[in-house]
Amino acid sequence: MTDSPPRGMELSVGELAERSGVSVSALHFYEKQGLISSRRTTGNQRRYRRDMLRRVALIRMAQRVGIPLAEIAAILALFPPDHIPTRADWQRMSECWREELDERMRRLRQLRDEFTDCIGCGCLSIDRCPLINPNDEMGRQGPGPRRLLRAGQGTTRACVVSLPSSEMTCSANPGGASKSTGGMAGDSCGSNACETTPGAT
Numbered sequence: 706m707t708d709s710p711p712r713g714m715e716l717s718v719g720e721l722a723e724r725s726g727v728s729v730s731a732l733h734f735y736e737k738q739g740l741i742s743s744r745r746t747t748g749n750q751r752r753y754r755r756d757m758l759r760r761v762a763l764i765r766m767a768q769r770v771g772i773p774l775a776e777i778a779a780i781l782a783l784f785p786p787d788h789i790p791t792r793a794d795w796q797r798m799s800e801c802w803r804e805e806l807d808e809r810m811r812r813l814r815q816l817r818d819e820f821t822d823c824i825g826c827g828c829l830s831i832d833r834c835p836l837i838n839p840n841d842e843m844g845r846q847g848p849g850p851r852r853l854l855r856a857g858q859g860t861t862r863a864c865v866v867s868l869p870s871s872e873m874t875c876s877a878n879p880g881g882a883s884k885s886t887g888g889m890a891g892d893s894c895g896s897n898a899c900e901t902t903p904g905a906t
């Protein structure tokens with residue numbers, strides 16, 4: 706192990722923290738969770754490839770819109786540790802979340818626009834409730850705010866992520882297949898329907 710970077714410019718943990726706007730402790734946590742990686746110098750200091758800045762940015766922004774850390778890790782784990790993602794890789798990753806993000810935006814707009822009206826939760830306290838949900842008739846459809854939940858039913862997520870050494874297709878996408886060259890995450894879009902089988906493309 707040497708102090709010279711294997712490729713391109715490297716950053717110390719302090720430099721990565723300063724440039725990314727994330728605390729050193731958060732970076733250590735990300736690394737412990739396998740979201741980012743570093744190498745150790747002969748002096749046992751962490752050195753990060755510069756492309757880790759994009760990974761950290763992705764983690765921060767995904768967390769800000771409510772994507773669970775486990776789903777972020779599943780996306781990032783699709784890349785081998787020594788693979789620097791290309792622009793096409795990042796595009797495919799973003800497409801994995803497009804449908805979910807669209808659904809999140811729809812729910813936020815719905816919460817903003819409709820929560821002041823009867824939502825079918827059975828409270829019957831708003832003046833519109835007895836008109837829209839007399840005697841809690843919507844309660845027979847199931848628990849929770851039926852009018853809000855009904856609009857979100859029937860949505861599915863599907864994604865395809867193809868890397869230089871692997872192909873991943875979420876089985877939530879009808880007719881999809883799934884392959885991995887080992888060490889890849891099986892849940893590329895956060896859906897539990899994703900599967901992996903050994904093989905190469």
